[in-house]
Amino acid sequence: MSNDFEAAAAEVKTFTKKPTDGELLELYGLYKQATSGENTSSQPWAVQMEARAKWDAWTANKGKSQDAAKAEYVALVNKLKPSYA
Template sequence: MTLQAEFDEAAENVKKLKTMPGNEDLLELYALFKQGTVGDNTTDRPGMLDFKGKAKWDAWTTKKGMSKEDAQQKYIEKAKGLIASIGLQ
């Protein structure tokens, strides 16, 4: 299976977790997904009242410089860990 196929499968499986992971896990998944699909964050930081948007932007920005392949691999590993601990529906 190619890295992209594994990444796509992991992204689909994350949507099927039995329960919602915690905020830290969600932000990590978001950041790795964005880095693995888009690359470095080049967008402007959201306004001061957009707390959720800022948290997501900050998480993604921490991955700056990471290759798309590395981000995809780390996403797969994170997803597998969550699936192992939470389980799928």
């Protein structure tokens, strides 16, 4: 699973078109959960919109195992690939 995850993470960087902000946040949240585990950082202020959006995306995956997050990340990259590669 780890090799598939690393390949998917590398593949995202080769997309020729930028995914939507929502898709990027979903990718970010799954990636952080897969690589760092649970989000234990403090919640950014609401005025810090980008930091808050990223924090929320990561926290949305709370309770998900790192392996499950890796599998979901790979599936999401495979789903997005036809539209952005």
